[in-house]
Amino acid sequence: MTELPLIGEAPADASGARRLAGARIGVVTFPGTLDDRDAARAVRLAGGTAVELWHADTELGDVDAVVIPGGFSYGDYLRAGAIARFAPLMTKIIDAANSDAKLPVLGICNGFQILTESHLLPGSMIKNDHLKFMCRDQVLRVENSNTAWTLDYEAGQEITIPLKNQDGQYIADDKTLDALEAEGRVVFRYVGFNPNGSRRDIAGISNAAGNVVGLMPHPEHAVEVGFGPESLDGIGGSDTDGLGFFTSVLNKIVGGAK
């Protein structure tokens, strides 16, 4: 059997690695968060330092960016993300994202839902149109490679990362959708198959400044050879297409962004 390296792409030189390790990315845990350890691993594999953040914290502390990972915060028995947005830490994250410093924030799945509930991103998510939970490897097109989280991709690039959710159907009124399209804020679109009935095949969007990005699929599950779409499902795609999210923000933080 072919030898598989167990870590993702490491920065080419040691000094680069040291620089990236200096970048601190916070990963928020709410009660019911599930993918926090996965997001922290993705940060580490991309070369950065992951910092655990607790929803009840009243200070954001010393972080250069924040990932709000997937899960079912507070069980999502109300609307997904509707309670989490009121967490003390969210207030700090909202302020920092809207400040002049434009803290980079990535919301994945439940994190995306929390970002829309927080009004950092427009629109909302409702139940998948087929009414079932769906886990599959999903092809996305990177529509905007200028956000803090997509700098390492090419515009138009297609990537495959896992998608897994129950409430993933992105909706917004036509005016909002038109504005998102016009301003280049549709960051990811589903390709080949719309897995949940999202309007205009939208998988992820950004705020106007491009520092806040939310998407339903899970880049943190496609960062390591042997544990991603290629290994588990094997039909197309690579195991590490999601790593670029994390290298993008790290490179931007340390000033090496293109």
Added chain:
Amino acid sequence: MTTETTKKFNIDTVENAAKTPDVELPWAELGLKQNEFDEVVKVLGRRPTGAELAMYSVMWSEHCSYKSSKNHLRQFGQKVTEEMKKDMLVGIGENAGVTNLGDGWAVTFKIESHNSPSFVEPYQGAATGIGGIVRDIISMGARPVAVMDPLRFGAIDHPDTARVMHGAVAGIGGYGNSLGLPNIGGEMVFDSVYQGNPLVNALAVGVMRHEDIRLANASGKGNKVVLFGARTGGDGIGGASVLASESFDDTKPSKRPAVQVGDPFAEKVLIECCLELFKGSLVEGIQDLGAAGISCATSELASNGDGGMQVELTSVLLRDPTLTPGEILMSESQERMMAVVTPENVKAFEAVMDKWAVEYSWLGEVTDTGRLIITWEGDVIVDVDPRTVAHDGPVYDRPYARPEWQDRVQADTFTGSVQDAGRPAAPGELAKAVTELVASPNMCSKDWITNQYDRYVGGNTAMAFPDDAGVVRVDEETGLGVALATDANGRYTYLDPYHGAQLALAEAYRNVATAGAVPMAVSDCLNFGSPEDPDVMWQLAEAIRGLSDACMVLGIPVTGGNVSLYNQTGTTPIHPSPVVAVLGKLDDVARRTPSGWREDGQTIYLLGTTGAELDGSEWANMRGHLGGQPPKVDLEAERALGEILINASRDGMIDSAHDLSEGGLAAALVESSLRYGVGARIALQDVLDRDGVDLFTALFSESQGRAIVGVPRSEEIRFTDMCTARGFAHIRIGVVDAASGKLEINGVESLSLDALRAAHEGTLPKYFG
């Protein structure tokens, strides 16, 4: 609780029970037999109180006491060598067995049934099945890392099957997905014997450092007993209508649902909160609350410890303040745990509870009296020796005998039967037969189910369905991991329970080895009909005897499991269905072997020999035949095959491996091709010549001890030398053909992968939407 509320009950105290020996008690309605009730009276030296009766009735139930199977289950503890015990850190009897993985790591796993609730209310039944088994794993001190779900439903086209299937799958997904546990495999079988009694089994696996292993015992006089997690409600109370007679309050709901309702969010928080307790070494003993609720937790903790326990029942936090003491003791409300905490750790324990916003209440403390005393506002309502509740229940030597119909069934072989008429032989017929096989209910793609489960969460899943075994990484530094497979074949076990059970073990063992892992331990879920039927009891006795004998030969111990009896559709028992889970170890999960081939030009070998074994096969099943003898078991051959697959994986000699089981070689070839969408050219003439079988038999026979492997050209000599040196039958049957998009088998019309995939994946959506 206010005095007004408690005064609603006519509390039956121990004092009162001693004074009123002749009070009529509803023991029969609670499921106790006359002799069992007499035994309770004898043990106590007086009539039980209402609360004591509630405890004994649930703890002495078949489900909790294993009274019909205990005499037979002993064999799992007896047929064990020192060698088999070597890696067993905790054996049968605790919440789950624990196996040493090395490097300071330990793994715990267990499989359980949640069959009846899943028929009554499929969503909640299946969901709480996952919840219960996961709490067993947490109780051992482990972080749960994955779940699996072997499922058996009625006929695929029966109108009620869709109700059960939709509910059970959504329940398993809804609960498991919300816990952040990847679902890495399982089984799916359709058979009308399961129509009124589906089998919903659930497996959970967890990992821990050796020093974190926790046991369910209450030791140390003066230590505090705490109940935490969800509040106690009226759900999951069996026989509630009877218990309601304790109450004089006519306004309370008279009928409680017998099926528990799950709250996966509460369980997820409970997992994290327990792990934090373990990390801080804040609990001395811990027990989850499952079947029989507080009755079980208090009596087991106390009897496994070194003393007694004193508990004030009004301290229990309730969802429903009208619950009676008996109902509180019997409630099976989910997401609850009981722990024993030293007085000095109480504050730290409370801090962890507060952090996770988990409710808790201190119920009492550990004593050295040897008695379990439960009070209600200070009045003693239970005063028992906890062992008599938890361990010294009745044991039955139920009569059993080989059914008179067994010989008749075994004589009715498929070959030559009416159903065997027109056996496919021409190339076109064989191609149609292969396509029909892989589209059949039991052999079709399970994607419809598995796509509703999260297989990625945790980031440690190295393999999942449809590969032979699920593989999860345990140690990110070294790549150390575990592989798990569950298997059972009810038809084989019906034909021959002794060998059928062994075949289930052999297949699970083979699946784990096929993934490249070294099999280490077994957990079993024995699903059978009524033990009061001597035919069924014989099936159970034979299956346990077969399984325990086979474990000895393969050298892997049973570390835990569960028995589920009274599984019948009307008066017809289900096929005896011993579901066997095998756990194996991989030093580096990067070495795992997937079930499909990818690289063009690799050579495909068939390992093992093929006989004319079609009885009980999927092919016979598709033709509506069930009779004859199941495939022969050769455990030494299974062991030899396992060693070849493990060595080949470790030394990089193979790139793919798939075991041959239900559906035989035909199913395996199609599955290995569809795994990565890569075709192959196959020629079986050498197999036909060597084994003396025809092409149909070579494709559809279910002879055991076989696998197909993909070997890189550079490794071919090394691989065949190894097989030759070990004297294991191996034969080159073909080559991987990446460009063709076809599975070409000499003598069979060409099969396009697109058509095969459409047939394979189309079945479940056709029936279930």
